[in-house]
Amino acid sequence: MTDTTNLIGQANLAMMQGQKDTAPKINRNANLEQIRKTAEDFETMMISQMLRPMFEGLSTEAPFGGGHAEKMWRDVMVDEMSKEMTKAGGIGVTDQVMREMLKMQEEGNNGR
Numbered sequence: 001m002t003d004t005t006n007l008i009g010q011a012n013l014a015m016m017q018g019q020k021d022t023a024p025k026i027n028r029n030a031n032l033e034q035i036r037k038t039a040e041d042f043e044t045m046m047i048s049q050m051l052r053p054m055f056e057g058l059s060t061e062a063p064f065g066g067g068h069a070e071k072m073w074r075d076v077m078v079d080e081m082s083k084e085m086t087k088a089g090g091i092g093v094t095d096q097v098m099r100e101m102l103k104m105q106e107e108g109n110n111g112r
Contacts, residue, residue, distance in 0.1 A: 035105075039097040043090045048082035 055074050060066045086094065 035098055035101050036094070039094045039101065040086050040090075042097050043093040044079075044082045044086045046093055047085050047090065048079055051078050051082060 052075075055078060060070055085091075
């Protein structure tokens with residue numbers, strides 16, 4: 001869990017418990033890049049989870065295919081493809097997640 005996600009989670013928990021004074025303040029400008037990184041990481045993980053089943057049913061032929069090393073290689077390839085897809089614009093999840101994180105942050109700061 002990243003620091004920004006952790007801070008937002010702490011702020012939300014404190015607000016739910018009625019402890020608005022103890023909720024940590026989050027500086028929007030200082031953490032904007034960190035929020036974007038967290039949202040991109042989330043989108044990368046989501047795309048990876050969507051792509052993984054596409055490769056599970058593929059069979060490989062001997063003598064060069066199969067085994068534990070092939071599974072590891074496929075997992076790495078899926079993760080790398082997910083990272084590249086996110087860098088290329090992804091499927092639009094990053095912007096949505098970022099908006100929600102900023103909205104939660106604003107609500108937390110305005111609630112004091």
